[in-house]
Amino acid sequence: MEIFKKSDKLSYLIHRNYHLLPVLNRFGIKLGIKDKTVEDICRERKISPGFFLAIVNTYHNEEYFPREELLSFSPLEIIRYLRKTHQYYFQYVVPKIDDLLEKLTASSHPDFKGLQMVNVFYKKYKKELTQHIDHEEERVFPYVINLVKNHKLDPKYTIRSFEQEHSDVDEKLNDLKNLIIKYISPDYDENICNDFLITLSLFEKDLEDHARIEDKIMMPMTIEIENKLGR
Amino acid sequence: MNKKIFIIHSSEIIRKGLNAILRSYFNTEIILLEKREELKSFCELTGQDIVIVYEYLDDRSSLNFQQIQQKNRVRWIAFLNEHEEPSEPLPLCKFYITPKTPAPQLQKMVSRCWDKTRKQAKTNDSEELTAREKDVLKLVALGHSNKVIAEKLFISIHTVISHRKNITEKTGIKSISGLTVYAILNNLIDTETINPEDLI
Numbered sequence: 190m191e192i193f194k195k196s197d198k199l200s201y202l203i204h205r206n207y208h209l210l211p212v213l214n215r216f217g218i219k220l221g222i223k224d225k226t227v228e229d230i231c232r233e234r235k236i237s238p239g240f241f242l243a244i245v246n247t248y249h250n251e252e253y254f255p256r257e258e259l260l261s262f263s264p265l266e267i268i269r270y271l272r273k274t275h276q277y278y279f280q281y282v283v284p285k286i287d288d289l290l291e292k293l294t295a296s297s298h299p300d301f302k303g304l305q306m307v308n309v310f311y312k313k314y315k316k317e318l319t320q321h322i323d324h325e326e327e328r329v330f331p332y333v334i335n336l337v338k339n340h341k342l343d344p345k346y347t348i349r350s351f352e353q354e355h356s357d358v359d360e361k362l363n364d365l366k367n368l369i370i371k372y373i374s375p376d377y378d379e380n381i382c383n384d385f386l387i388t389l390s391l392f393e394k395d396l397e398d399h400a401r402i403e404d405k406i407m408m409p410m411t412i413e414i415e416n417k418l419g420r
Numbered sequence: 421m422n423k424k425i426f427i428i429h430s431s432e433i434i435r436k437g438l439n440a441i442l443r444s445y446f447n448t449e450i451i452l453l454e455k456r457e458e459l460k461s462f463c464e465l466t467g468q469d470i471v472i473v474y475e476y477l478d479d480r481s482s483l484n485f486q487q488i489q490q491k492n493r494v495r496w497i498a499f500l501n502e503h504e505e506p507s508e509p510l511p512l513c514k515f516y517i518t519p520k521t522p523a524p525q526l527q528k529m530v531s532r533c534w535d536k537t538r539k540q541a542k543t544n545d546s547e548e549l550t551a552r553e554k555d556v557l558k559l560v561a562l563g564h565s566n567k568v569i570a571e572k573l574f575i576s577i578h579t580v581i582s583h584r585k586n587i588t589e590k591t592g593i594k595s596i597s598g599l600t601v602y603a604i605l606n607n608l609i610d611t612e613t614i615n616p617e618d619l620i
Contacts (some may be wrong), residue, residue: 190445190527223494232516254447302611307523309620313597357595371592372605405447 190250195228195238202227206249208391215273237262243406244270248398252256254405264337264414265276267407268330273397275322282392283315289385296378303373307365314361321358324351325403333411342418348411362393422467423534425450426459428474429499434519438473438499441523441529450511459488468493471533472552473526476516497526547590552609557585560596561603561619 193202199222202209216236232239239261246253290311295303330349332343366389369382425448429435442450447526453459454476461485465488466545488494514530517608549557552573559569566584570577588594593602597620603609604616 190524190531192524250445252446252527252534254445256444303605305603306616306620309617310597310601313620347558360594361598364593364595364601367592368598368601368605372602410613 191255192246192253193227193240193249195231196199196226196256198224198226200224202245204360208394209245209248211277212245212248213394215270215277216244219355224300235268240266240270244402246402246404248333251397252400264407264410267402267410268333271399271402271407272326272330274395275326278317278322278392278395279363282388282395283318286311286385286388286392289388293381293385296381301376304377307368307373310361310368311365314365315359317361319356333407334410336414336418339419342415347415348408352408359393359396362389362396366393423448423469424454424465424471425530426462426470426474428453428456428459428472430454430475434475434499436498438526439602441526445527446530456485459485463487468492469534470494470609471497471530473499473517473530475499475501497529497533512516518557553583553590554586556580557587557603558608560584561600561609562589562614562617563596 191205193205199213203213204369209396217234218230222230225233228238230236231241239255243255243262246255281396290308294308297304329348332346332351335341335343366386369386375382423446425446427435427438427442427450429438432454435454439450439452442448451462459472470488470492472494474496485494496515500518502518515533517526517529536583546578555573556569559572564572566577566580567582573580587599591599591602593599600609600616600619604611604619609616609619
């Protein structure tokens with residue numbers, strides 16, 4: 190498996206995996222990057238290169254776990270990144286899915302039951318996703334930030350008490366895809382439907398990566414801090 | 421699902437080398453064993469996603485890994501001490517490595533063993549639900565618990581769970597609301613009397 194290095198040109202990363210584009214945006218990186226390397230860009234934008242590489246490499250390789258880079262950055266950096274990701278979901282991806290589903294429904298026969306059911310299902314999914322993300326924004330992240338900044342344990346909580354399963358939300362997204370791929374009779378515009386499924390699939394991949402960063406990077410780091418403080 | 425990697429090789433240098441390569445990449449428990457027989461002490465493992473990298477010995481000794489195979493999802497990677505390709509297909513596994521295999525390739529193989537997308541049913545198994553599975557699905561969609569379903573159908577909870585597992589495998593749909601949509605689309609629920617929006 191390919192692991193990107195500090196000395197790689199950023200343009201090379203994008204050519205290897207264009208799904209990294211929104212990931213770069215979350216770091217505030219804009220295109221027109223000439224022949225700059227990862228190290229150059231990180232210096233310019235004041236990003237820790239270890240953190241940047243950990244994020245792009247876990248995105249690029251599903252099983253990769255950056256054991257060593259993990260020690261080189263702060264949980265606050267991760268939270269800043271995760272918050273950017275949440276913004277990207279709610280300001281761009283979810284409205285795009287809303288819009289495509291609306292267009293898709295409009296392209297089908299109004300009596301058609303299948304897409305109406307999908308609509309109801311999607312609304313429920315969206316509600317759960319929103320709750321899940323709100324929970325992280327309002328409870329989990331502030332807990333971690335407080336722990337890192339004040340070096341004090343909260344007697345009432347540990348990071349484990351906030352732990353929630355991602356799997357249920359992920360399951361629904363996959364179900365949504367399967368319902369359309371397998372069970373809805375295609376009484377709709379095919380090109381809109383393809384766009385819809387491709388957008389869902391990319392979102393699914395992004396969410397998986399997001400969950401991996403939370404579970405495999407943020408969680409263990411926080412537990413380590415708790416242990417150091419004598420939990 | 422819990423993941424584990426077993427490395428079985430008689431050479432300590434090779435065991436530790438493989439361990440170093442895999443540890444730098446995967447965040448998974450890695451267990452080093454000298455002999456295959458030692459795998460027996462792990463027979464209580466269940467429901468795990470296991471990759472076993474084992475030293476391939478051409479001694480025709482029986483590979484008795486039954487117990488671990490039955491209760492877990494096991495993938496095998498053979499380690500060939502000789503540099504040549506195997507003359508005949510290896511038992512159990514589709515991947516093999518030799519001392520010359522580059523490290524990234526080994527990491528890639530293990531990754532592929534765990535690739536989730538490959539779990540999507542590719543083969544041509546029948547998707548049709550049995551009459552009993554439809555009964556169970558209908559009650560699931562109406563929001564009943566396993567206990568209530570068992571009582572209504574006069575079957576054990578264990579049987580209900582097993583039906584539900586089969587339904588999910590056949591339809592590819594896991595969540596209750598997803599199954600409800602499926603039931604409505606397939607006319608298993610009468611939507612004249614019930615508002616589908618209340619169910620999903």
